[in-house]
Amino acid sequence: xxxxxxxxxxxxxxxxxxxxxxxxxxxxxxxxxxxxxxxxxxxxxxxxxxxxxxxxxxxxxxxxxxxxxxxxxxxxxxxxxxxxxxxxxxxxxxxxxxxxxxxxxxxxxxxxxxxxxxxxxxxxxxxxxxxxxxxxxxxxxxxxxxxxxxxxxxxxxxxxxxxxxxxxxxxxxxxxxxxxxxxxxxxxxxxxxxxxxxxxxxxxxxxxxxxxxxxxxxxxxxxxxxxxxxxxxxxxxxxxxxxxxxxxxxxxxxxxxxxxxxxxxxxxxxxxxxxxxxxxxxxxxxxxxxxxxxxxxxxxxxxxxxxxxxxxxxxxxxxxxxxxxxxxxxxxxxxxxxxxxxxxxxxxxxxxxxxxxxxxxxxxxxxxxxxxxxxxxxxxxxxxxxxxxxxxxxxxxxxxxxxxxxxxxxxxxxxxxxxxxxxxxxxxxxxxxxxxxxxxxxxxxxxxxxxxxxxxxxxxxxxxxxxxxxxxxxxxxxxxxxxxxxxxxxxxxxxxxxxxxxxxxxxxxxxxxxxxxxxxxxxxxxxxxxxxxxxxxxxxxxxxxxxxxxxxxxxxxxxxxxxxxxxxxxxxxxxxxxxxxxxxxxxxxxxxxxxxxxxx
Amino acid sequence: xxxxxxxxxxxxxxxxxxxxxxxxxxxxxxxxxxxxxxxxxxxxxxxxxxxxxxxxxxxxxxxxxxxxxxxxxxxxxxxxxxxxxxxxxxxxxxxxxxxxxxxxxxxxxxxxxxxxxxxxxxxxxxxxxxxxxxxxxxxxxxxxxxxxxxxxxxxxxxx
Numbered sequence: 001x002x003x004x005x006x007x008x009x010x011x012x013x014x015x016x017x018x019x020x021x022x023x024x025x026x027x028x029x030x031x032x033x034x035x036x037x038x039x040x041x042x043x044x045x046x047x048x049x050x051x052x053x054x055x056x057x058x059x060x061x062x063x064x065x066x067x068x069x070x071x072x073x074x075x076x077x078x079x080x081x082x083x084x085x086x087x088x089x090x091x092x093x094x095x096x097x098x099x100x101x102x103x104x105x106x107x108x109x110x111x112x113x114x115x116x117x118x119x120x121x122x123x124x125x126x127x128x129x130x131x132x133x134x135x136x137x138x139x140x141x142x143x144x145x146x147x148x149x150x151x152x153x154x155x156x157x158x159x160x161x162x163x164x165x166x167x168x169x170x171x172x173x174x175x176x177x178x179x180x181x182x183x184x185x186x187x188x189x190x191x192x193x194x195x196x197x198x199x200x201x202x203x204x205x206x207x208x209x210x211x212x213x214x215x216x217x218x219x220x221x222x223x224x225x226x227x228x229x230x231x232x233x234x235x236x237x238x239x240x241x242x243x244x245x246x247x248x249x250x251x252x253x254x255x256x257x258x259x260x261x262x263x264x265x266x267x268x269x270x271x272x273x274x275x276x277x278x279x280x281x282x283x284x285x286x287x288x289x290x291x292x293x294x295x296x297x298x299x300x301x302x303x304x305x306x307x308x309x310x311x312x313x314x315x316x317x318x319x320x321x322x323x324x325x326x327x328x329x330x331x332x333x334x335x336x337x338x339x340x341x342x343x344x345x346x347x348x349x350x351x352x353x354x355x356x357x358x359x360x361x362x363x364x365x366x367x368x369x370x371x372x373x374x375x376x377x378x379x380x381x382x383x384x385x386x387x388x389x390x391x392x393x394x395x396x397x398x399x400x401x402x403x404x405x406x407x408x409x410x411x412x413x414x415x416x417x418x419x420x421x422x423x424x425x426x427x428x429x430x431x432x433x434x435x436x437x438x439x440x441x442x443x444x445x446x447x448x449x450x451x452x453x454x455x456x457x458x459x460x461x462x463x464x465x466x467x468x469x470x471x472x473x474x475x476x477x478x479x480x481x482x483x484x485x486x487x488x489x490x491x492x493x494x495x496x497x498x499x500x501x502x503x504x505x506x507x508x509x510x511x512x513x514x515x516x517x518x519x520x521x522x523x524x525x526x527x528x529x530x531x532x533x534x535x536x537x538x539x540x541x542x543x544x545x546x547x548x549x550x551x552x553x554x555x556x557x558x559x560x561x562x563x564x565x566x567x568x569x570x571x572x573x574x575x576x577x578x579x580x581x582x583x584x585x586x587x588x589x590x591x592x593x594x595x596x597x598x599x600x
Numbered sequence: 601x602x603x604x605x606x607x608x609x610x611x612x613x614x615x616x617x618x619x620x621x622x623x624x625x626x627x628x629x630x631x632x633x634x635x636x637x638x639x640x641x642x643x644x645x646x647x648x649x650x651x652x653x654x655x656x657x658x659x660x661x662x663x664x665x666x667x668x669x670x671x672x673x674x675x676x677x678x679x680x681x682x683x684x685x686x687x688x689x690x691x692x693x694x695x696x697x698x699x700x701x702x703x704x705x706x707x708x709x710x711x712x713x714x715x716x717x718x719x720x721x722x723x724x725x726x727x728x729x730x731x732x733x734x735x736x737x738x739x740x741x742x743x744x745x746x747x748x749x750x751x752x753x754x755x756x757x758x759x
Contacts, residue, residue: 069630070620070624070630071617071620071621071624071630071726098616098641101632105631105632105633147643179643180643180644181643205633206631206633207629207631207633208623208627208629208630208631208633208634209629209630209631210628210629211624211628211629211630214624214628217624218624221726225726225728283646284646285613286613286614286646286648287613287614287615288615289615289616290615290616290617290620291613291615292615292617292728292729294613294615294728294729296613298646
């Protein structure tokens with residue numbers, strides 16, 4: 001018996017409101033595993049790379065992995081794959097919660113949305129019963145309101161993924177929210193859903209995930225439990241303080257970008273740290289389906305200025321809406337983060353874009369007349385107000401809604417956009433961590449921390465400590481991290497588990513679930529296959545190797561403060577080595593490499 | 601002493617590992633909808649409550665069963681469905697006020713928690729936070745009492 005995979009794909013045609021169910025192509029699944037990898041394979045087979053992201057020819061694929069919906073580590077993830085309206089690259093955005101497992105239990109490995117609906121619709125799935133319904137009454141509602149209404153009208157146990165007003169208005173960095181607080185956050189996947197006039201997908205699944213060798217799976221889970229309980233990151237850091245445990249660590253190390261990367265330490269970091277959060281706004285901790293780490297933070301604020309409740313902020317939003325904007329008011333940050341969750345916005349790009357606007361305001365490039373108010377670094381009220389305006393594309397918010405690159409470009413100062421391939425940086429300065437800089441420059445979706453988290457070895461010392469400033473071996477390390485991440489994203493397991501578990505444990509799960517006999521190397525090779533396929537798509541989409549670069553500030557302006565004062569990203573030295581490690585010539589996969597990976 | 605599955609809701613993080621473990625052990629697949637133990641997640645209130653059969657002293661299901669298929673073991677305390685005698689009439693499902701016994705289509709029988717029939721309960725084995733424990737009757741109660749008493753003691757010492 002082949003287990004793990006559900007074995008079916010649900011294809012929904014939004015144009016003529018029909019759907020069909022087909023068998024999963026098992027040969028593709030064996031090569032590309034599931035989740036990110038399998039969705040990228042189907043997507044690139046079916047969608048031309050030059051497609052306009054908002055055209056009816058673009059598709060959105062929701063994909064779970066063979067391990068999604070099981071226990072053992074944190075096995076409840078899914079991936080949204082489409083072409084990004086923000087970066088023009090392949091987009092793959094990951095989320096947890098309960099929705100991914102539920103759609104696996106409904107019997108599907110992937111849900112593929114094709115075409116475009118003329119009017120707003122939402123989709124309900126109850127195992128094999130699929131309906132496309134009018135969403136006129138849901139359009140304009142927040143993600144939370146949308147879920148509440150669908151729970152009343154469809155099924156109380158349904159798990160729901162939806163877009164908020166931001167996705168409807170095609171904000172280029174709108175996300176897809178599920179289970180109210182979890183986000184497929186980056187690359188503007190919510191805008192693609194909005195362009196198709198799809199408000200939500202609601203699923204109730206009462207089936208199960210079959211497992212080929214139950215006893216072996218159980219043992220694999222106990223093995224992973226042990227490692228996760230032994231790792232200080234997954235057994236103490238993340239459960240105790242959530243991802244925000246990083247605020248003090250990264251700030252003290254001196255790569256916590258402040259005021260749009262003008263500095264690398266934030267004097268008031270303590271005020272926005274995980275420790276402070278635990279003492280102030282934290283209500284309780286929360287996990288996703290099948291997760292034993294539980295990094296989610298449920299918070300509430302009663303202060304009338306910024307009142308609200310929900311999940312987060314996580315480390316990234318704390319930084320983007322906090323230090324990057326020079327803001328140290330944790331309540332304002334949490335409030336802006338609630339707005340992001342309810343309106344469906346990526347807080348990293350939102351924060352990065354507001355920070356870019358703040359620097360342009362500081363430099364006099366934009367004025368009160370442009371913005372409709374002052375917007376200095378540290379202005380918490382201004383930041384929260386801009387967030388609301390972005391979500392509705394009101395006033396200056398309409399310009400911010402295009403992301404920092406297009407905003408800075410419009411005002412003739414593109415160097416002030418802290419982005420790669422038009423996707424804004426996350427919360428670590430590549431000038432300090434040279435491996436991270438390589439990853440930023442080469443990640444297939446732009447400046448992203450969850451495509452090759454070199455911070456792990458360079459700063460946190462996992463699996464071993466590397467000198468962040470050294471270039472030695474960094475190209476090879478980055479390649480390995482990127483390939484392993486592609487595998488993890490394809491398996492359905494949460495990336496955070498990899499502070500403790502390795503491809504060896506994923507292999508144990510994978511073989512026990514599917515009944516196949518892969519080695520850990522076979523699986524990492526599948527990750528490399530995924531990486532190269534994404535690269536090929538981007539090249540065909542016109543993202544040439546000259547875009548494997550970093551903003552001028554990161555390459556040329558030395559870090560002005562902190563332990564790594566004077567550093568810049570030495571990409572010109574590392575990039576050729578990275579291409580060599582990848583087996584690419586001038587940034588293009590060679591025919592030998594493609595043959596080795598079975599891609600040509 | 602008889603042991604029972606104890607639930608300490610403050611420790612629950614809503615991961616549903618208990619449901620996953622139960623369904624794999626008893627139904628050979630990861631299928632929370634079939635789990636005998638239920639981890640209810642209240643998203644708005646951020647409350648997580650786990651409920652399971654408490655093996656009643658006077659089980660409603662047992663009293664209601666017209667086929668005499670349900671019995672309570674006097675040694676272990678487990679309330680058990682004898683699948684040879686169960687006729688699938690679902691009377692027990694109606695009778696249980698907690699919804700902790702259900703009809704399972706695949707075997708056409710009533711189904712409930714049997715504390716894993718002598719094995720260590722799988723849900724407890726896979727609970728990552730210690731929210732679930734397999735304990736003798738009043739152990740968790742005792743620890744709560746002790747916590748309460750300690751806080752009173754500390755209050756006294758401050759006065």
